[in-house]
Amino acid sequence: MEDSDGRTDYIGPLEDPRPSLAADTTAAVDILVALWTRTARTGTPQLSALQLHALHSVRTAPGLNLGALADAIGTAPSAASRLCDRLEAAGMIRRDPSPANRRTIGLTLTRRGQDALDAVSARRERLLGEVLDRMPADTRGQLLTGLRAFATASCAADLDERHRD
The missing domain is CATH 1.20.5 (Single alpha-helices involved in coiled-coils or other helix-helix interfaces)
Structure with a gap:
């Protein structure tokens, strides 16, 4: 690029924006995850991220068995079983024998589990809406x-x- 004195300044190669973009995206996602998880811990019922993930998985695939749930939420079957014990005790899921194979237990979301997911989703939409309203x-x-x-x-x-x- 030539300046008023006729000198040419060298501008190096354009930097690859991906590392900065990845870092900026990571920072934004960290904020989003913090907002996202806060909505699950506030209100009633208070649910952990893992409990929410399990409820979403069961809603998405009714009849899902314990092993498939463990795979879906990235935990050991024993941990998934304990998680299901807590969710069942809270009245959010139900364990039913599979009609195809009575040795297999399928998981089903109860009305209370559905209501809990709906409440968290409503809180999330409201909070994200408030943030989005502050953006141009x-x-x-x-x-x-x-x-x-x-x-x-x-x-x-x-x-x-x-x-x-």
Whole structure:
């Protein structure tokens, strides 16, 4: 680039923005996770992140057995069993024999479990709405576009990973 004295300043190669982008994204996700988990611990009932993950997994796949739940939430079957004991005692899940194989126990979300998930989702939407309302409208649109692209890329990465196994 030439200045008024006719000198050319060298501008080095453009830096790869990905390391900074990854660090900035990590920081933003940390904030989002803090907001996300806080909504599960506030209100009634208070649920841990693992309890919420288990309830979501059971809602997504009714009849899921204990081993599949353990895989879905990334824990040992014994820990998943203890977690289910607590959720069942709280009236949020039910264990039922599978109609196909009576030796297999399927997990089902109860009305109370569904209500708990709905309450947490409502608190999350309200809190995220408050944050989004403080953002300029054009950046909200950019955020949504970026998150959709991120979700698409993440799904593609998941598919690639499954094909390598």
